[in-house]
Amino acid sequence: xxxxxxxxxxxxxxxxxxxxxxxxxxxxxxxxxxxxxxxxxxxxxxxxxxxxxxxxxxxxxxxxxxxxxxxxxxxxxxxxxxxxxxxx
Numbered sequence: 328x329x330x331x332x333x334x335x336x337x338x339x340x341x342x343x344x345x346x347x348x349x350x351x352x353x354x355x356x357x358x359x360x361x362x363x364x365x366x367x368x369x370x371x372x373x374x375x376x377x378x379x380x381x382x383x384x385x386x387x388x389x390x391x392x393x394x395x396x397x398x399x400x401x402x403x404x405x406x407x408x409x410x411x412x413x414x415x
Contacts, residue, residue: 331364351377376397382395
């Protein structure tokens with residue numbers, strides 16, 4: 328039985344680059360093959376930008392913003408600081 332949703336926390340933390348690529352490939356393949364929704368919690372913004380179609384930013388324990396991975400780095404930095412890009 329394949330789950331509809333898979334929650335993963337820091338799936339590539341503390342491993343070498345080759346293993347990271349393998350794990351990210353498995354996650355992307357699980358989504359593509361099974362239509363599985365992936366919810367990934369990670370501090371690795373560049374990895375999230377590579378494999379996610381939406382990135383949720385939490386600030387002080389609450390949903391602060393939902394950004395597309397192609398937004399510029401400044402928008403992510405501002406959101407992680409609790410500042411909306413249009414407020415800067």
